[in-house]
Amino acid sequence: MTEMPTGPSLDRTDLATVTYLPGAGPAADASPLDAAPALGGTTVTTDEAAVVESARRVLEGRVETAGSGIEKVDEPDFDTFDDRPLIPAWMKSAEGWAMYSGVFYRARVRGYRRWVRRQRTDRGHVAQFRRGRRRVHDWVRGFEGIQLQAIAHQAHIAAAEARSAARTARFTPGLMKNKKQVAQREADRTQTVAMQAIAEHKKLRGNRRRAYSLRLGAAYGPPAAAIAAGFVQAGWIGATAGSLATFAGGAVAGRHPITEETDWSADWRSLGDGDAMTAPMLDKCFQAAKVIAADESLAIIQMPMLDARGAWSTIVDLPPGIPVKKAMRSHAELASAFGVEEAQLTISRNKSKGARAGRLELYVSKELPFTGDVDPGPLLALEAAANFWGRIEIGPDVRGLPISISVVERSGLIGGEPGAGKSASGNTILLAAALDPRVILWLADGKGGGDLEPFEPLCDRYEGSADPEAFDAMLDEAILDMKHRYALLKKLGKRKVTEELANKYPELRQKLLWVDELMLYTTDDDFGKKITKKLRNLVSRGRAAGIITFCATQKPGSDVVDTSLRDLLSIRWALRCTTPEASDTILGKGAAASGYSAKSIEPEMRGAGLLWAEGTNPTLVRADYYSDDQVKELLERAYDLRAKAGTLPEGPKSLADKLRDQGDDDAQVLAVLVDVFTAYDQEAKADDENAAVDWLPGTELLDALKAAGVDITPEKLARLVVREADEKKKRTWEGSASALNGYPLTAVLRAAQTKYGLTA
Template sequence: MTEMPTGPRTDRTDLATVTYVHGAGPATEASPLPAAPALGGTTETTDRAEVVESARRVLEGRVTPGPVDLEKVADLEVDLDAFDDRPLIPAWAKSAEGWAMYGGVLYRSRLRAYRRWVRRQRTDRGHAAQFKRGTRRVQDWVVGFEGVQTQALAHQAHIATKEARAAARAARYTPALMKKKKEVAVREADRTQTVAMQAVTAHKKAKQYRRNLRTLRAGAAYGPPLTAIGAGYLQAGWFGASAGALATFAGGAFAGRHVITEETDWSADWRSLGDGDPMTAPMLDQVFQHAKVIGNDETLHIVQMPMLDARGAWSAVVDLPPGIPAKKAMRSLTEVAGALGVEEAQVSLTKSKGKGARAGRLEIYVSKDLPFTEAADAGPLVALEAATNFWGRIAIGPDVRGLAISISVVERSGLIGGEPGAGKSASGNVILLAAALDPRVILWLADGKGGGDLEPFEPLCEYFEGDADPEAFYEMLKAAVADMKARYALLKKLGKRKVTEDLANKYPLLRQKLLWVDELMFYTTDDEFGKKITKLLRNLVSRGRAAGIITFCATQKPGSDVVDTSLRDLLSIRWALRCTTPEASDTILGKGAASAGYSAKTIEPEMRGAGLLWAEGSNPTLVRADYYTDDQVELLLKRAWDLRDAAGTLPEGPKSLADKLRDQGEDDAQVLAVLVDVFNAYDQEAKEENADAAVDWLPGTVLVDALKAAGLDITPEKLARLVVREDAEKKKRTWEDSASALNGYPLAAVLRTVQAKYGLTA
């Protein structure tokens, strides 16, 4: 439909002739009008104004048609069929003014269409929204649904691998004496290992299948746009690239042109941090309201606006409404994590410890992914070429923010606990290696597991108990208590209250000593020595700190039935690795820690070596211990051996009976030491020719000559008085090539004399 002007126009008079057919004109106006000049034919120039005015009246409907005499019309020789099927268009419409009028109509219609397009862009039907939907649909098509099957197979492989490890561990530690159980355990280990390998293979195939399909679909989806942009750039530069980008945009908008109801319903209700939305102040208000930490009409005061760090994690500092402490939010960690749409282990809520800290000020940190699941970096000790300083701070590992955490163990004692497989051995290596690389530290280690985790440290130990023998460990503790008393005696003599680094460097007796007990539960639950061991340990932990004795204990669940509370409460450093229940976590961190928001149960099984470390400050910190491979441990221990060898602090090996006799400082002991050496020399010479040979008797002349060669002037009579023989032992024997029998001394008589005079045995 075209639009025609309704108002009078007097500025134009050069209109073409209009032919008017009676009976087909507009409506009649009631007011009388002057008669219009006759229409039809061509007018002269002087009459053009009148013609124009007449045409305008006709168009405006102000002309009253006169009566029509049909008889006269019939008499006219007019052929009405001479007009073809074309519409009756005024001739002036084809003039310049007519074409301008049509152009104006087109312009106004296009302008309205443009305004409608602009208004539509702000809705879900705009081209930008269409392109966004299109790209999301294309990406969803590229990703596909194969990931569900792959994830299911990954879970199966994880479970099968875990069962295979448990079965292998059971087969390894089942005693060989229990043949049937050993065979059953070995068969079960083989079976579970086969199942695990099959599950892992299936998972790998599923991952490869998913990768191949995604690659093909990605090429089909993203190949044409990239090709169009690249080809356009090569052909026409940036103009061509822009044309290719515009074509890509058009294709994406075409793919998302239809709004699907299901696409908008799921996202219109509730969006969370886990859905990829940014952390904002309104979101935090809603999160804490849903977690029931604050009321529905209360809001948080933002101290530090939510920020995204380089690790992809969100952090913020907020003040809770007046009267609400930060501990209330920390106790609601599970609810806050659920409202954020992430795992509990990803959320860290701690009281602000910086300047201007308040009871209601809270630091919020939300990791992008589950922390501590990626491969651990090499520990700092690998790159350290010099010796460590056990008197200083010890690097433990990174926290959830990636910051290095270190502690001081001077005048401290520690407890490490967690479920089997949580990483206690790997976590303990952090402290043990730091102590081993300090050549001044004395190592006393006891392995209640008997599994060989501490065996690499044995050559560096002054005292080592690796057989899980409660009696041997009890003897170790008695020796440690005796050493503690000797240390305090020296401190009293020096007029000092406790051991310092300067004193330890000056007096070798006061060097730091690390007493490490692995699987304490095995020792303290022994029927015969359990209570005795607990008593000695409590004595060492309570009194040994000032004497330079540091005690660390590791066990699975240090409950009151395993570790007496009087001993457990004295261990000031607590490290709770993953636990199965909040109560088990509380036995390590202390009663009430789980209800305060610090529970090792929230640590996921994938977070090996991670635990809540309560060493310094008022709050435990989630830390993962630095991990050292077996090869790295071997390298570090070799370095520790070299450092101790250069410093002259390598532990002395077990002394021979002769050395023990020389340590007595008596003349008779020196004589007996030479006799023992002579017997050992002849015995070794005999074994070189015959491995089964043994020398248990030597002539008196041989012994007297050896004593004189050693610088000891002793006569046969004095030797006979020192080494008393029984009547049967005085019988003469032949010796080597001698023609007659000789008097001599049996080895049994010498050993009997040593034991009788000095209480020493071979």
């Protein structure tokens, strides 16, 4: 053991080595002792015993100064140390250095052996370099290729549709003007969509090429430069050094192995977990939903692919004997198997060429659709007037594609729970009609609120007080107008109203009858049944006459809308409903069982609904949204368009004007008679405010008719205006000496009401 001296030393600064011998103990006193006994059976010499005794005295502090004047040495303090380390003396010996060398050698051998064993595992340097190279290569390739493939597929589909539409437009005979024009418009639209898709594909391909080049230079430029610089500076040795440096960099990039989370991912993964859609996943999901058996599989017609919106789409064939309807009925089960919300999964029949009864198309949105910001409606960008005879833009579907419908010779029904967005959805149709100055607007607001009030200045008829009696009278006028339209069509030898006829004859312009909150009118105790009957008459017969009827209500059940009326409304738009049964009352019985239920629409998807207008399947669409300020702006534009076209409503018409609108000779006679009575009445009131003219002689009336260009005999006039017995009495007239035959105003008004249903 080595200890530091505690007291001052006069002549020594090195370490003192003290050897403790086993069996030695302190002396009893300071007297000289005999020689110590032998240790371990060995005889100890006198000198050795003296050394031992001296050491004992030093340790016990019994060393005294001699009488010769030598100072007494202080007692050492072994608890104090200086800055020198406690290093065993043997470490500086040859044996110590040999021990150190042995430990270092054995550690290096063990490390080398571990390194050799590790090279055969996924943590070896070669495996690390491979992982690093793969990761760098994946980073260089990027993800633009998936987007490019998706947009290329869309461009291919759009181009095919454009070619088909152009072929249809080309070979449609010119004699079929309507179909020719529709085909040409469809060809123009599909050509525009195809050109946009192709331009987007070219743009995306250029962006991918630039991004790929930049990443390629950033990833492989430094290694290539290092190897080339090393070869230039030191030949093959420098090139080898550069290669080793590149190898080291790749190994660092791949030092963390790619491990599979086998604890749970091996059991089940889904699209909701971020996995890619694959054929095995489709089989497992359809098996889990009990659509196909455990030993059956799907036939992939179009491989699963991502589109630009991050959604997966594919086309598959079900096993033989399994219809598409079975998969659509299992909509909720399939959504659960895919790990997404029901609204994210869209299952539809494939409508492409060669479609089959067992072929379906799947579309799985990345996020819940229709929850983001709404794009501006297309009507805001419309500079000219709209064309209500053409297709009307409704809004985008889940793929972002615009959906449009045609309302010519159609009628519609919009329903959904309160707050689902019926008013905002109806604005897409109402605003399109308002922006066409040729359309006649008749609106009835059963809610009695202010949703339809901004349209009132553009309406020829408007009922905004939720009055069933006023709405019943409005329907009477509409039915009478329908009869006059058919009478004019018979004279023209036409079966139905077309755009050309409507442009030529203002009486045949399109008329939109919009009824909001139909429930208030049809459930009225006094007028409910009458209104239902008249609406059914108008919807069933008014289509060919150019009268379009749309009804909106919360739940159009049989207690609200009679099934005989509801089944005639061909366009159905079901917004969010609280139950599948409520959805079926709008879309039709069995729609929910077939996989089309507005119950699956989430509350966040306001304005979204299942639109069944054309084709065999309802389509999930969100209506274009227009704010109150935008509605006001569009209606101001519509007012200007109608003012320039001269189609603004003229206000309430007089009875004479209503009679002239009938286009009948007898109505013309009655109109002149009403005007004559009005003129005499105004002349009498000029002298006396309380005066009233309620009877005129027949000669005055015949003279007025002759002056108006109407040639009629007294006998014919008597047959037209039938008088009762007391009304045939003769009366005196100013300027005549005897009593004259005449006609009372009540008889004229009665004739107008009896024959034409018109009142003053």
